[in-house]
Amino acid sequence: MKKIFFILLMIFTLTGCGKNSDDGKLKIVTSFYPMYIDAVNIAGNIDGIEVINLTKPQTGCLHDYQLTTEDMKTLETADIFIVNGLGMENFLEKVTSSRKDLKIIDASESDKIFTLKDGDEINPHVWMSVTYSMHQVKAITSQLCIADPEHADAYKKNAMAYLDKLSTLRDEMHLALDNLPNKDIVTFHEAFPYFAAEFKLEIAGVIEREPGTEPTPQELSDTIKLVNNLPVKVLFTEPQYSPKAAETIARETGAKIFVLDPVTTGESTPQNSDAYINAMKKNAATLVEALK
Numbered sequence: 283m284k285k286i287f288f289i290l291l292m293i294f295t296l297t298g299c300g301k302n303s304d305d306g307k308l309k310i311v312t313s314f315y316p317m318y319i320d321a322v323n324i325a326g327n328i329d330g331i332e333v334i335n336l337t338k339p340q341t342g343c344l345h346d347y348q349l350t351t352e353d354m355k356t357l358e359t360a361d362i363f364i365v366n367g368l369g370m371e372n373f374l375e376k377v378t379s380s381r382k383d384l385k386i387i388d389a390s391e392s393d394k395i396f397t398l399k400d401g402d403e404i405n406p407h408v409w410m411s412v413t414y415s416m417h418q419v420k421a422i423t424s425q426l427c428i429a430d431p432e433h434a435d436a437y438k439k440n441a442m443a444y445l446d447k448l449s450t451l452r453d454e455m456h457l458a459l460d461n462l463p464n465k466d467i468v469t470f471h472e473a474f475p476y477f478a479a480e481f482k483l484e485i486a487g488v489i490e491r492e493p494g495t496e497p498t499p500q501e502l503s504d505t506i507k508l509v510n511n512l513p514v515k516v517l518f519t520e521p522q523y524s525p526k527a528a529e530t531i532a533r534e535t536g537a538k539i540f541v542l543d544p545v546t547t548g549e550s551t552p553q554n555s556d557a558y559i560n561a562m563k564k565n566a567a568t569l570v571e572a573l574k
Contacts, residue, residue, distance in 0.1 A: 307332045308430060311360040313371050314344050316409040317389060318550050319558045320419050321364050323444040324426065326552045328436045334360075335550035343407070343473065343493060343522075343546050349373045357381055362429055364422055366390060368397060368406035387425040389418040398479070400472050400491075410544060411476035412452040412562065416445055451559050455481060455566045464573040466512050468505065468537075470520045470528065473544035483569070486512060489519075489527050496527050509535045516572045518542040540572045 308331045312318040318335035326333050336353055337344065357363065357377060365371045367390040378386065390408055394417045398405045408414040423441040427434035459481040466486040467478070471493040478485050487508045490497055497505065509515055515537035519525040525539060532539050545561045548554060 305332075306330070308362070308433075309334065309360050310362045310364060310426075311336050311356060313337065313363070313365040313374075315339075315546050315548050315550065316415075316558065317364045317366055317422075319545075319548075319555065320389065320415075320422055320444075322552050323555050324419065324423055324437055324440050325433070326555065327440065328433055331433065333552075339547045339549065343471075343544065344370050345372070345493065347371075347373060349376060354380065357384065360384060362387060362426070364389060366406055366409065366418075368404050368408065370406035385429050387422055387429070389422050391425070392417045392421045398475050400475075405472055405475055407473045407544065408476050409558075410474060411480040412448055412455065413480060414476060415558065416448050416452075419445055419448070447556075447559060451562060452480075455562065458566045458570055459483070462570065462573045464514045466514070467516070467518060467569070467573070468509060468512075469518050469542065470523060473520065473546075474518075474542065477565075489517065489531065490523070493520075493523055502527065502530065506531055506534045509537050514573060516540055518568075518572075520544055522547055538572070540568050542568060 310321055310325055310331060310333045312321050312333065312335050314337045315335060318333065321333045325331050334356060336356060337347060358381070360381070362385045363377065364387045365374060367388040374386075377384065390406070395408055395414050397408065409418060419441055423437050426437050465482065465484045467474075467483055468487040468489065469485055470488070471490050472488055475485060477483070487505050489505060491501070509517065509531060515535055517528045517532060517537050517539050519528045519539055519541050521541055521543055528539055531537060542565050543561045545558050548557045548561075
């Protein structure tokens with residue numbers, strides 16, 4: 283009897299994740315919007331799998347996000363939790379301490395992602411490089427195949443289709459941006475270094491070092507001087523945050539304000555599976571208009 287029980291236990295263990303949800307579906311939860319877009323492209327159309335985004339549309343980059351009671355309830359029935367990693371999810375320790383059995387997939391677990399730093403801290407906004415976004419898709423897919431081998435073939439097929447789209451996007455963006463006559467940009471916060479590195483742009487300044495915290499008078503003065511010395515006076519805000527500081531700088535310098543989207547928020551529905559691609563295309567068009 284003990285031998286039979288041991289065999290059954292081994293079979294259950296080797297078949298991958300058990301299903302915690304009441305409806306019997308494998309429940310994949312993502313930490314925030316970029317991870318949701320990746321996951322829904324890899325797994326969203328597979329029968330028996332549900333993909334849910336944890337954080338709400340108004341959330342920015344998760345730097346100071348605090349888990350709610352509703353979030354914890356969502357994670358209670360999750361089988362897999364996909365995160366960006368690199369310190370983006372400051373709440374991750376709370377999740378792992380309360381759900382020790384939860385499978386965590388780190389999208390940045392790739393030896394092809396080379397991180398940049400903001401001061402002493404790693405900049406976690408790697409998805410803003412299309413190339414690194416592709417590496418994240420590959421990392422998620424490989425870890426999903428291990429966690430849920432039953433659907434491995436479907437994961438791989440979906441990932442290849444999405445990677446083809448991302449490759450085309452990257453080519454189109456390089457064609458649009460690589461030879462712009464002006465390269466200096468002043469961004470809202472430190473969300474764009476990977477984007478700038480990939481598309482040969484130079485981040486001349488940042489309006490708010492800490493998103494949601496207005497710059498000090500000295501920082502504001504320094505940015506105004508910087509913008510006045512640029513050949514093309516443009517500022518880039520983000521749709522997730524107030525443009526107040528940028529508007530102050532614009533009044534003092536005559537700079538034009540444009541919007542660049544770090545793709546951290548949006549509608550979490552399978553119908554929006556191309557949201558990252560569409561947002562990045564719009565970012566490219568905005569930069570062409572601003573820097574031509």
